[in-house]
Amino acid sequence: MSIKVVVVDDDIMVREGMKIILSLDKEIEVIGTCSNGDEAFTFCQGNTVDVILMDIRMPICDGVLGTKKICSSYEKVKVLILTTFNDDEYIVEALKNGASGYLLKNIPPEEVIKAVKIVNEGNMLIHPSIAEKVPLLLKREEKKDFSKYNLQEIEIEIMRLIAEGYSNKEVSEKVFLSQGTVKNKITDILSRLNLRDRTQIAIFYLKNGK
Incomplete structure (x- = not known):
């Protein structure tokens, strides 16, 4: 078709x-x-x-x-x-x-x-x-409400940090989790929201956080 x-x-x-x-x-x-x-x-x-x-x-x-x-x-x-x-x-x-x-x-x-x-x-x-602009654009946005997506607070925080351009290592330092745990969280986020990569996480954060 x-x-x-x-x-x-x-x-x-x-x-x-x-x-x-x-x-x-x-x-x-x-x-x-x-x-x-x-x-x-x-x-x-x-x-x-x-x-x-x-x-x-x-x-x-x-x-x-x-x-x-x-x-x-x-x-x-x-x-x-x-x-x-x-x-x-x-x-x-x-x-x-x-x-x-x-x-x-x-x-x-x-x-x-x-x-x-x-x-x-x-x-x-x-x-x-x-x-490349997405992280800067996100910083201008007001705090977003992701309650309808049934995400944990830590997952939302990881999404925000990814959207602002932080590496996995930097994210792990910010949220006080190991890099392995952060990678697992990111994998869970990608799977649950049916996203492909970190860029799509950033776009999702901008597009769906209403």
């Missing part, structure tokens, strides 16, 4: 270009294009959508608000931000609103195809230059 994708961008050249690029892969089917977040939200009401490739700055309804509307109403739809804007505020808000990824338009076409497949599988994907 093909991955059903919608391309959302206010630039018709970008929309059509992305449609052509994605259509080169036989596992992907572009079922629609939209010029803003509201159009994408309306499109989801009458169609089965797997992944939305969403721009940020658009008239009427931008990508941040569009992501919030879509992700809060359609849990199975994955939103992948693809934009020219490496802006801290956009990054934080898009991820908080439920985006599964945030990429910049300077990546090669084959990387866009790969990204669509990755988020469709339920994984999160962040452009490398943006992933």
Whole structure:
């Protein structure tokens, strides 16, 4: 079964270009294009959508608000931000609103195809230059409530320290546990939350701590 994708961008050249690029892969089917977040939200009401490739700055309804509307109403739809804007505020808000990824338009076409497949599988994907910012962005956020995830306080603290860029050795010193115990805790966190690596722990901390 093909991955059903919608391309959302206010630039018709970008929309059509992305449609052509994605259509080169036989596992992907572009079922629609939209010029803003509201159009994408309306499109989801009458169609089965797997992944939305969403721009940020658009008239009427931008990508941040569009992501919030879509992700809060359609849990199975994955939103992948693809934009020219490496802006801290956009990054934080898009991820908080439920985006599964945030990429910049300077990546090669084959990387866009790969990204669509990755988020469709339920994984999160962040452009490398943006992933480096995550620890700093997290420090600006207010204390988060993870009660709904049934995590231990020590696990939340380990997640916070990982998000702020500390190594396992540094984490162990901060929480007064052996490195082996910290590694086991991290493994438990990854398994319980179905995450792949430390970067995804940091992203999860930002995205889900509401």
